[in-house]
Amino acid sequence: MKNILAGIDFAEDSSIVAQQLIGVTVLVYGVGGRIVETEAYDALDPASHTFSGITPRNAAMFGPPAHAYVYRSYGIHWCLNFVCREAGHGAGVLIRAIEPLTGIETMRARRGVDDVRLLCSGPGKVCQALGVTHLQNRLDLHAPPFELRPREGEVTVLAGPRIGISKAMEVPWRFVQAGSPYLSKPMRS
């Protein structure tokens, strides 16, 4: 199935996909690891880039699911999203943190940091470590340079408020792997 990848149906709501992505391995040109933190966004959500309709920047999120949406944040960083639902809905999942597994030396070199816990502990860091830029915007996640592998084993997922937004603060659409030392911030207890 076209929308099924790594055991996840990307045509589902972004809040569903965001939870299911915790524990999934993502590689870009063979470098990456296990997703431990995500956030869901949706066109009905005032905190989403897509809330006010399609623009050149967010067009990828209105495209087909299981594709990448990469945007520039604060003019400096890149952030990686996976598009959800059917084309035209403007929904997606922000990849906020990864547990580094393969290509750790490459990530260290790209990030200029030694501590593994700091390699991918934030959306901008994830893209720097994995080498994601606008060149990957709108690419199909089924094909290289992307590779997604299903979650293996049990994962405990916690939900809480999203980070760095000023609207819809009460929506609990941040998802983390419980107890992971690789999060951008610990989940509030």
Next chain:
DNA sequence: CTTAGGATCGCCT
């Protein structure tokens, strides 16, 4: 430990 400021791009008011 917390807070503040700078970097710098695309879109909005």
Next chain:
DNA sequence: GGCGATCCTAAGC
């Protein structure tokens, strides 16, 4: 002209 789905560094308590 303002403001982010951010990160890093420096300074203060």
